[in-house]
Amino acid sequence: MTDIKAKIIKQVAPDLEQVEKALEENLDPNLDLVRRIASHLLFSGGKRLRPLLMIHSARICGYDTGFEILFSTIFEYLHAATLLHDDVVDEADMRRGKKAAHTKWSAPKVVLTGDFLLARALAIAAKTREPRVISVIANITQAMSQGEIDQLEKKGQKDLSEAQYLEIIERKTAVLIQGACQSGAIISNADQEKENALASYGYHLGLAFQMADDLLDYTATAKELGKNPGADMREGKLTLPLIHSLSNAGDEERKWMHQVIADPVFDQGRFEELKEKLLTLGGIAYTQERAKDHVDKAKASLGIFEDSESKTLLQLIADYSIERKV
Amino acid sequence: MTDIKAKIIKQVAPDLEQVEKALEENLDPNLDLVRRIASHLLFSGGKRLRPLLMIHSARICGYDTGFEILFSTIFEYLHAATLLHDDVVDEADMRRGKKAAHTKWSAPKVVLTGDFLLARALAIAAKTREPRVISVIANITQAMSQGEIDQLEKKGQKDLSEAQYLEIIERKTAVLIQGACQSGAIISNADQEKENALASYGYHLGLAFQMADDLLDYTATAKELGKNPGADMREGKLTLPLIHSLSNAGDEERKWMHQVIADPVFDQGRFEELKEKLLTLGGIAYTQERAKDHVDKAKASLGIFEDSESKTLLQLIADYSIERKV
Incomplete structure (x- = not known):
């Protein structure tokens, strides 16, 4: 385990335990079938990034009622709902190292369980009594x-600009993480x-998070990813390492x-060759730089806050x- | 046109015009693709029952800010969202006399447009500033x-009790109509x-509305329904006319x-024979009675309100x- 990961885990362990409990209790x-389908995804080793971000976005603003644990489940339920709908859309076979839900249950049941999870997010959001949430x-x-x-419309499109890519990952990943952090401020x-x-x-x-994800699809092993690398390419999704290399x-x-x-x-052999190209043509390094740039901007945004845990x-x-x- | 229908249409014509405009403007x-998929269902001759119910539930409570028109779109967007998800689930080919959306666009796009419509409902609901909505x-x-x-789990099940049927139609239809009326009171x-x-x-x-719908599936013509009669039976859904006749x-x-x-x-011939059975075994008459009973209860609930338009x-x-x- 890296040093950073160890530090994070040490600090969030008590929160994580409470978040897990809240996710179980509020489902x-x-x-029973809905519990089984929802649990298959919800309790399969997610990082709980979004709840943790909401909790600490609230605490950095001085929030300390304890309700931040309950409210943080909003963004894990919402995240899980979108994953269930996305898996059906993408027809992906694996998710979080397990078979995707729609390979075990019919697509309609998975879609409807996604709707149920969205409804749970809403029910808890209503408890914040903050219409802005x-x-x-x-x-x-x-x-x-x-x-x-x-993205479905653009699938298989041969060329995608960096600007179009940014728009896609903004909607796909950044708005949800942004919303979790912003809601921490709103409840405070x-x-x-x-x-x-x-x-x-x-x-x-x-x-940054999504760019790192898109890098891992070309640089990680199947074991690390919990699914086969190269999934984006197979699904016809152009991501930044490829877009920049093509240019x-x-x-x-x-x-x-x-x-x-x-x-x-x-073809595994040709995929390995393609990965080599992404290195030599600079797509990997460029994506790393762009991701690092967003990490710096993220950290700079915290500049107005006083030091705190x-x-x-x-x-x-x-x-x-x-x-x-991973 | 019946006398009742004529009276209703005369009274709601100005509201309807405003609701249509609000549905267009707030979508x-x-x-553009999302507009096309959403519009295909939204603007294909729906009765706007749910918005009208919310508007007049608010007005019967004395609400008169004019915002009831905007807020009433919540329940049409929500209704349309559920129809889009249901059509994919049911694999029904027709809806409101037109081809169902998922026969024109892929199921994933239809599911995601449903999500978009639900989000529009939420965005407008947030404007009520009433967490209870x-x-x-x-x-x-x-x-x-x-x-x-x-209902998917029970599909094809040979026997369904009247109590199970009631539970199904409560969730499928009654909770949404109930919610539209209740929200009219909440915003007031x-x-x-x-x-x-x-x-x-x-x-x-x-x-009552759903029981009438289930009756029409056995008593109306294809032209009246805007889809082929007998759809429930073909989809393996047992409804009250059949359940009671079986008993x-x-x-x-x-x-x-x-x-x-x-x-x-x-087989059309056997379907006609089955319809005869539902008449002779009393399933049609019994369902009509039960529906009438709920109409009476609905009207009795309004007893506490003073007379008003x-x-x-x-x-x-x-x-x-x-x-x-229809």
Whole structure:
């Protein structure tokens, strides 16, 4: 385990225990089948990043009622709901190292369990008595659903600009993480400056986090990932390592890369060659730099806060977002 | 046109015009594709029952800010969201006399457009600044998603009790109509007695409405319905006309009915014979009686309100719910 990860785990262990308990207790379905489908994803070793971010975004603003644990489940339920809908959309077979829910249950049941989890998020959000938390959830859901549709439309598209890529990962990942951090400020009745700072922290952290994810799809092993690497390429999703490499490639190289990407048959040997290209053409290094840049921006956003345990933790999480292996 | 329908239409024409405009204006997607998928269902001749119920539930409580038009769109967007998810679940081919959205666009896009519409409902609900409206929406979504899963599990089940049927239609239809009426009271800051009365009105109206729907599936023509009759039977859904008739049938008759229901090949001649059975075994008459009973309960719930135009309208809508041909 890396030094950063060890520090984070030490600090969040008591929170994590309470979050797990709250996630179990508040799931509260009428049907056992719903519990089974929801639990399959919810309790399969997620990092609980979004709840932890909300908890410490609240605490950095001085919130200390203890309700931040309950409220933080909003963003894990919401996250799980979007994963269930996304898995059906992507037809991905693996998630968090386990078979994706829709390979065990029919797609309709998985979609409806996603709806149930969204409803649980809403029921708990209503308890905050803050209509702005609801607005945040509405914005997240609007952005994510439209982002997924947009990505479906762009699937298999041979060229995607860096700007288009940024728009996709903003909707896919950053708005939810931003919303979790911003909601921590909202429940604390923090002033607008603090709320904006935490929203900015979450936004840049989200971008860095997704870029790191997109890197891992080309650099990690199947064991580390909990699913096969190269999944994005197989699904026809162009991500920054590839987009940047394509822009640096010569005509012949670009043609070869497009052939590999478009080939419906996955070949491990050619995938290894493609990974080499991403190194030599600079796509890996460029994505690492861009991710590091967003980590720096995330940390800079915290500048207005006085030193505290939560501030240290949020800084560590930013560093960890690009350092992690899973 | 019947007398009741004419009276209702005359009274709600100005509201309807404003509701249509609000539904158009507030849809507000970033992607044209989302507008097309959402509009396909939203603007294809829905009755706008739920918005009208919310508007007049607010007005019967004395609400008169004009915002009831905007807020009423919550329940049409929510209704449309659930229809989009249900169509994918049911694999129904027709909806409101048009091809169902998922036969024109892929199921994932339809699911995600449903998510977008739910998000629009939430965004507008946040504007009410009433966390209890959010709780109502959360309850509706929880009940409906679990209800659909439960119905999927029970599909093809040979026997369903009347109590199980009631539970299904409560979740499928009544909770949403109840929620629309209750939310009208909530935005009006009405006292608990009035809120309960409107919730009760909506609940019984919803049950009557669904029973009438289930009757029409056996009694209406394809032209009246905007889809082929017998859809429930083909989808393996037992509804009250059939459930009650089965309970009155002799052994031979019941065996024959079960064969017709279970046969994967639809035969128009045998469907006509089955319809005859539902008449002679009393399933049609019994369902009509039960629906009428809920209409009476719905109207009785309005007893605590003084006479007003909105009260008259809500009474007329209750009568119309079982009198309608579509």
